[in-house]
Amino acid sequence: GEAEMEKHGELEACLTQLRKPSDEDKLVGLLIVSKHLNKAKKESLVDSLQHIYNAVGRKFLMRLIHTGDKKDGIGSYASIGINIVSTLAINPDILPNFLPALSRLMSFLHSQSGEEKRE
Numbered sequence: 001g002e003a004e005m006e007k008h009g010e011l012e013a014c015l016t017q018l019r020k021p022s023d024e025d026k027l028v029g030l031l032i033v034s035k036h037l038n039k040a041k042k043e044s045l046v047d048s049l050q051h052i053y054n055a056v057g058r059k060f061l062m063r064l065i066h067t068g069d070k071k072d073g074i075g076s077y078a079s080i081g082i083n084i085v086s087t088l089a090i091n092p093d094i095l096p097n098f099l100p101a102l103s104r105l106m107s108f109l110h111s112q113s114g115e116e117k118r119e
Contacts (some may be wrong), residue, residue, distance in 0.1 A: 010036050018055035026032050026060055027077075030084055033070060037087060041086055049091040058097050059083055082108045 014036055017029030033052055040048050061104055064081030074082070089095045098105070 003022075011051065014056040015051055018052065023060070026056055027080070030056065030080065034084075034087075046091045049088050051092060053088050053091070053094050061088075062101060063096075065104055074111065079108070 011033075013062055014029055014033040017032060019053055020026065020029070028035065036044065037048065039054075061081055061084065065085060067077040067081065068075040085098050085101065089098060
């Protein structure tokens with residue numbers, strides 16, 4: 001229906017943003033796409049994730065994950081990257097692309113669980 005076409009248009013706009021060459025454009029695209037993913041139905045989610053991954057690319061996401069460590073944990077850009085990658089990894093075809101970053105993801109999750117306990 002019409003709502004479905006509107007969602008498709010939103011996703012296409014996000015994908016166009018993610019395909020742009022600058023890191024800033026890609027970051028804006030990732031922030032916009034997170035809203036789209038929250039609204040996506042389960043059956044279309046996995047397909048959407050594949051399109052998003054193809055548009056933004058593994059290289060950019062891996063760089064984002066490893067951006068500027070702070071002494072007291074992971075920086076905000078790395079945190080965004082890790083959250084995006086963990087969402088993309090719901091798609092079983094995408095997950096193997098991030099196996100080299102698994103130790104990074106695990107240390108992030110471990111530090112997050114430690115922060116929750118301290119509060």
